[in-house]
Amino acid sequence: MAGSNGGIRTTHAGSLPRPDDLADMIWKRMDGEAVDDSAIEERLDSAVVEIVQKQREAGIDVVSDGELSKTGFSTYVGDRFSGFEGRSEFQADDVADFPELAMKLFATDSMAHVVFSNCTGPVELKDKDAVHKDIERLQKAIGDGDPSGAFMGAVSPGQIAFNYPDQHYGSHEAYLGALADALSYEYKAIADAGFNLQIDSPDCAMAAHCRSVGSSVGDWHTHLPLAIDALNAALEGIPPEQVRFHVCWGNYGGPHHKDVPLRDIIEQVYKVNAGAIYPEGANPRHEHEWRVFEEVPVPDDKTIIIGAIDVKSNYIEHPQVVADRIGRVAKVVGKDRVMGGTDCGFDTFIRFSLVDPKVAWLKLKSLAEGAELASAQV
Numbered sequence: 616m617a618g619s620n621g622g623i624r625t626t627h628a629g630s631l632p633r634p635d636d637l638a639d640m641i642w643k644r645m646d647g648e649a650v651d652d653s654a655i656e657e658r659l660d661s662a663v664v665e666i667v668q669k670q671r672e673a674g675i676d677v678v679s680d681g682e683l684s685k686t687g688f689s690t691y692v693g694d695r696f697s698g699f700e701g702r703s704e705f706q707a708d709d710v711a712d713f714p715e716l717a718m719k720l721f722a723t724d725s726m727a728h729v730v731f732s733n734c735t736g737p738v739e740l741k742d743k744d745a746v747h748k749d750i751e752r753l754q755k756a757i758g759d760g761d762p763s764g765a766f767m768g769a770v771s772p773g774q775i776a777f778n779y780p781d782q783h784y785g786s787h788e789a790y791l792g793a794l795a796d797a798l799s800y801e802y803k804a805i806a807d808a809g810f811n812l813q814i815d816s817p818d819c820a821m822a823a824h825c826r827s828v829g830s831s832v833g834d835w836h837t838h839l840p841l842a843i844d845a846l847n848a849a850l851e852g853i854p855p856e857q858v859r860f861h862v863c864w865g866n867y868g869g870p871h872h873k874d875v876p877l878r879d880i881i882e883q884v885y886k887v888n889a890g891a892i893y894p895e896g897a898n899p900r901h902e903h904e905w906r907v908f909e910e911v912p913v914p915d916d917k918t919i920i921i922g923a924i925d926v927k928s929n930y931i932e933h934p935q936v937v938a939d940r941i942g943r944v945a946k947v948v949g950k951d952r953v954m955g956g957t958d959c960g961f962d963t964f965i966r967f968s969l970v971d972p973k974v975a976w977l978k979l980k981s982l983a984e985g986a987e988l989a990s991a992q993v
Contacts, residue, residue: 622990623941623955624676625983626920628861628893629768629813630688630960631670631681632972634662638965641686645728659684660752667756667765673976674983677811677954678765680753684745687964688815689770689778690730695745696797698738703731703780704828710869720868725966731778731827734790738775738797746801750808762809766859769801771816772849773842778818780829787831787838791845799849806853813893814850818842819862819884823875835875839883847888859920860889864901866959868927868969877904881911893920895958896940898927905940908947919948922958923985924978927969931977937985938992945993955986 633641637658644650663680670678685691693699710717720726749767757765772794776787784790805812819842822835832838850858862884864874877894884892892913895901905921913919923940924932937955945953961975962968970978 623945623950623953623986623993625674625955625986626677626766627675627679627957627979627982628863628922628926628960629679629682629766629815630962631666631679631683632962632968632975633681633683633965634658634665637662637683641965642728645686656748660755663752664756667753669976670979673979675979676764678757679767680749680756682768682960682962684749684752687729687967688768688960689774690964692770692775692779693730693732695740695742696738697741698734698736698783699732699779700735701733703733703778705731705778706826706828707865707867707869708824709871709873710867713870716869725964729964729967733829734779734781734783736783738793740797740800743800746804750804750810753810754808763811766811766813767805768813768815768861769798769805771814771818771842772798772845773818773838774816776818776842777822777830777832778827780827781831782829787833788841790831791841792848795845795849799851802849802853806857811857811859812853813859813861814846814887814889815861816842816846817863817865819880820864820875820877824873825865839880843883843886847886850888855888855916856890858889859891859893860884860887861893863895863959866926866963866967871898871900874900877901877907878910881907885911885914885917890916891918891920891954893956894922896922896944897925897932897958898922902940905943905947908944913948913952918952918954919944920954920956923955924957924982926957926959926961926975929970929974931974932981932985934981934984934988937982938988941986941989942993945989950990950993955982955989957982
């Protein structure tokens with residue numbers, strides 16, 4: 616985890632502010648308007664180069680493609696996998712207590728373009744080329760750089776089951792198994808390219824207070840171990856040290872007063888065959904939970920990527936605040952077993968972000984500066 620100079624390295628959770636012209640083109644395609652697909656591909660080629668360069672300029676060590684080709688960190692499955700149709704309805708218990716806030720958060724153009732559907736048939740990979748196009752773009756963007764200095768995100772089986780209610784398999788376990796089989800191709804392709812594979816699985820925390828209407832997830836106590844078993848099956852053959860597991864409580868500006876504590880899920884999370892566990896650690900609801908790593912020791916074969924930047928606020932964290940957040944974890948698990956990151960992505964779905972794009976880049980610069988401070992202070 617430590618850099619070549621022994622310093623604490625930095626990364627982020629994947630999605631970054633999309634260029635406006637690219638976002639416009641993808642939205643038009645989603646809206647059924649005539650678009651030039653070759654123009655989108657060309658813009659993606661240049662945009663990934665640009666966004667990798669901006670990450671490096673901000674001081675980020677382990678970079679990504681910004682998830683620029685995807686409509687969202689999870690909604691891309693509708694483009695790449697068969698078996699999904701219609702539109703499902705999503706509910707969050709914390710926001711339900713505040714209907715006026717719900718309208719402010721979700722009655723927006725960006726939310727209108729966030730489409731979760733239903734599983735109505737066999738889930739099968741229908742576009743094998745998409746992940747390879749993403750890989751090729753990121754490879755070109757990093758040039759001669761070590762691919763282990765980059766990562767690509769992919770959704771977990773549990774997250775798809777969480778967002779896309781099953782109307783086909785009739786069994787939550789069978790649905791998860793089919794999803795694992797379908798996703799394994801994407802996982803292996805990313806790992807075989809030498810990149811770090813980030814598994815995005817907010818369901819592990821969110822299933823306690825959120826749901827899609829008609830979902831087979833049910834009680835989160837039952838869902839969590841089944842989802843992790845399915846994920847581990849999909850990860851079979853991939854070295855754990857190449858895998859990072861991101862869990863969060865939802866990248867929306869709700870009160871989050873009904874979030875499940877990290878302590879209640881951490882023992883299951885540790886069971887994922889991932890070398891790095893990546894939880895939130897910067898927002899006001901979960902910043903204190905670094906103490907969980909004292910209460911439930913991190914397994915010797917795992918490291919921690921700790922969220923040190925809040926992605927739901929336009930405050931730009933002072934580097935010393937970042938250093939404190941990273942340093943607390945480093946003192947528990949060791950300086951060489953921690954990396955600084957963001958709580959979640961900055962643009963988990965197109966234009967869904969609560970943070971101004973220019974502010975987001977300054978936040979990443981502060982992350983890098985804070986990690987440098989923590990390296991000297993721990």
